[in-house]
Amino acid sequence: MNFDELKIDRRLLDALSGRGFTTIHVSTGAEARDAVLELLPGGSLVAHGSSATLQQIGLVEELQSSQNLRYGNADWIAESDAARRTEIRKRISINADVYLGSVQAVTRDGQVVGADLTGSRQAFYTFGPAKVVWVVGANKLVKDLEAAIARVYQVALPQEDARVRSIGWGGSAVNKLVVYSGEPVPGRTTIVLVDENLGY
Known part of the structure; x- marks a missing residue:
C-alpha cells in the first residue's frame, strides 16, 4: 500500500475532537516535548511505555531528570527480579496520574490505531491512568482505517522488529491491535500532533 504524505489540518483536528480526543498541534518535536511537560502537574506520578517517539523528542530524558514529577518508570527499571519488575510496572502504570x-x-476521520507485542502499552491507554497523552508525528497520519492497519504491519512492525533484534531480543509481532474509535471520558486522552516525522 502506498502511504501518501498527509498534513495535519483543521479537518483532522475537528475529527479527533468530535471523537472525544483533546488535540494539541505543534510544529516540532521540541515543541511537543514542552507541550507535554506543561500538561504534567507538579508532583504527579508519570509513567510511559516503550516509545521511539518519546525518546526522539527528548521527553524521556526530561522525565528522568525532573525534580517536580514522580517518574514511575525509574521504580520498575531499578528492580532486578523479572517477576517483581513486571508487578511493579503494572501497579505504577495503572495508577499513574498521566501515562x-x-x-x-491516525486516520483522517479521527480513528487511532495502536499495536503491541504484549499489550503493555495498550492496556494502560485503554483503562487505568487518569490521563493519557500520545505524541504523534505527521508520518503516522493515513487516509482511513484500512491504511492504518496496513501501516502497522508494513511500516511500524518491521522497524520495531529490527530494533528489538538489535538489542538481543527475539523480534516483535502484532499480537494486540487496538482501534480507538473514541474517548468516552472527557479530557482523558490528549493527542499532541507534530508536523515532523517521529517514531515508527
Whole structure:
C-alpha cells in the first residue's frame, strides 16, 4: 500500500475532537516535548511505555531528570527480579496520574490505531491512568482505517522488529491491535500532533 504524505489540518483536528480526543498541534518535536511537560502537574506520578517517539523528542530524558514529577518508570527499571519488575510496572502504570506514549496510525476521520507485542502499552491507554497523552508525528497520519492497519504491519512492525533484534531480543509481532474509535471520558486522552516525522 502506498502511504501518501498527509498534513495535519483543521479537518483532522475537528475529527479527533468530535471523537472525544483533546488535540494539541505543534510544529516540532521540541515543541511537543514542552507541550507535554506543561500538561504534567507538579508532583504527579508519570509513567510511559516503550516509545521511539518519546525518546526522539527528548521527553524521556526530561522525565528522568525532573525534580517536580514522580517518574514511575525509574521504580520498575531499578528492580532486578523479572517477576517483581513486571508487578511493579503494572501497579505504577495503572495508577499513574498521566501515562505517556504514542500510537502507530491516525486516520483522517479521527480513528487511532495502536499495536503491541504484549499489550503493555495498550492496556494502560485503554483503562487505568487518569490521563493519557500520545505524541504523534505527521508520518503516522493515513487516509482511513484500512491504511492504518496496513501501516502497522508494513511500516511500524518491521522497524520495531529490527530494533528489538538489535538489542538481543527475539523480534516483535502484532499480537494486540487496538482501534480507538473514541474517548468516552472527557479530557482523558490528549493527542499532541507534530508536523515532523517521529517514531515508527
